[in-house]
Amino acid sequence: MKILVTGATGYIGAYLCNKLSLAGHEISAFKFPEEYVAHIKEHIHEFIPGNLLDLDSCITDKEYDVVIHLANIRGFSELNVIATKNLLKSISLWKKKPHIIYTSSLMAAGPSGKGIIDEKHTPKPNTSYGRSKIESENLIIRSGLDYTILRTTAVFGNNNPTSKQLIKLVSSGFGFIVKGSQKNKISFVHVDDVVNAIVKVTDNVNQLNEIYFLSSDLEANQKEIIQVAAELMNKRIRMIHIPKGFANMILTVVTTAYKFIGSKQLRNFQNALNYQILTADHSFVCSAKKLRKELNWEPEYVDLKKAIQTMIG
Secondary structure, three states: OEEEEEOOOOHHHHHHHHHHHHOOOEEEEEOOOHHHHOOOHHHOOEEEOOEOOEHHHHOOOOOOOEEEEOOOOOOOHHHHHHHHHHHHHHHHOOOOOOEEEEEEEHHHOOOOOOOOEOOOOOOOOOOHHHHHHHHHHHHHHOOOOEEEEEEEOEEEOOOOHHHHHHHHHHHOOEEEEEOOOOOOOEEEEEHHHHHHHHHHHHHOOOOOOEEEEEOOOEEEOHHHHHHHHHHHHOOOOEEEEEOHHHHHHHHHHHHHHHHHHOOHHHHHHHHHHHHHHHOOOOOEOEOOHHHHHHHOOOOOOOOHHHHHHHHHO
């Protein structure tokens, strides 16, 4: 199949393009400077000009069987909606209408309370990022295209920038915890399981126009992850507990700095801290039973120790 992947240079995108290319699909992606595409270049059939934030530039007369919309901009939530609007506008001009697969987020559904939520849960996003994701979902649903929406949970795995930062911290003998986050949990999913699920959806023609949670049904809090990582690395850890108010101040400074500097390290720290602040007050836990049942998908990484071992390498 001819497949257009947005966000192909990102963490999930790089793994996905590799997998789809090896399966014989013809992959296209939007063109980026050479330093951003070197790691995926061999898996891309064609780089097409365009920027999803500029409608005129992303209009293309090329057509695809499937569009996988991974493009995601944390810290600039309003841009996620603009990118989705522009992508859909471009597709609306095609004669052949593709199946669009959108990687949304558990944050679009909002907190899970004391239980485990599924797709019947009424979305109540409590962050600007979550609201941008649910707005993008609704744009896709109203577009008239065949769609599949995958609400991914927190993604981890080997070479994940946020995971690497956590392991680096543990190796130094420290772990920081935002007060309250040790009481609440968040669902996780390994990048390999995400990619395998997207491939399943790409090959699926029977279950269209559906929303699925994409989770390994693996849940933990930051303290548990740090403790397991320390055990596997044979490290003694000194836990540093940070008040939520102070953590929010740090996040504001880091977010502002990232907007001006654009450093990947700042973005990774921003993501890691943001997850802890979110779970200081709420749990974000979901079930992927629907995805397992309807698409016969099974996650490989369902054991916390095995999962964290892949982060350590």
